[in-house]
Amino acid sequence: MxxxxxxxxxxxxxxxxxxxxxxxxxxxxxxxxxxxxxxxxxxKVPGLITGGLDAKIAEIRKALDEAKSLRAEAEALRAEYAAKISGAEKDAEAMLAGAREEADAILAKAEADSKVMVARRQRMAEDKITAAERAAVAEVKARAVTAAAAASRKLIAERHDKKADKKLADEVISSL
Structure with a gap:
């Protein structure tokens, strides 16, 4: 003052x-x-400040390390799923190829079976036609025999009398 x-x-x-x-x-x-x-x-304030800063730095480093490990895991999972997708696409292509081969085999078998069935039905139709022809021929023969027998009876009845019968009976007896 x-x-x-x-x-x-x-x-x-x-x-x-x-x-x-x-x-x-x-x-x-x-x-x-x-x-x-x-x-x-x-x-010891500077020590406290630096200690606090060091702790914060350690937390940040830990978070960064965790983020790096999570990123590595994510990349590994991404690679794994990419491989799975690639494998699934290959499997799908293989399945598709197998299905096509199977469909082609089924189609070929169906064509072969249809050819065999057509041939069998053609044989059956030919057999039916042959049987019908035989039956028709047999029926024509039977009618011809019947007609011939009827004509023979009629002719014999008209042309044969008792004298011709006697002569015929004598020939049969003498031939025995």
Whole structure:
């Protein structure tokens, strides 16, 4: 305070700086900073700050490592499923090829079976026609025999009399 009074009494025209205990304001600020730094060092604040920052860095590194491992797992799964899809496509192509081969085999068998069936039915039809021809020929022969027998009877009845019968009977007896 004495400095304040001295400055006021001298009537200096300049700006008066407050001074306490003989220290100017910039000295008080420097002293306060020194005390603050001493408290920080004494309370180990920088260690706490760096420790907190180190812990945060460790958490971030852990999260990054976890993210890297998750990404690696995701890439492995992606590769696995890509391989499965590729395998499934190959299996589908193989199934399709097998189905086509099977369909071709079934078609070929059906064609062969139909040819055999057509040939068998043709044989059956030919056999029926042959049987019908035989039956018709047999019927014509039977009618011819019947007609011939009837004609023979009629002719014999018309041309044969008792004399011819006797002569015929004598020939049969003599031939025995």
């Amino acid at each position: 004495a400095n304040i009074l001295v400055l006021l009494a001298s009537g200096a025209e300049g700006h008066a700086e407050p001074a306490v205990l003989g220290l100017d304001s910039y000295q008080w600020v420097a002293l306060a900073m020194l005390v603050l730094v001493a408290v920080f060092v004494w309370k």
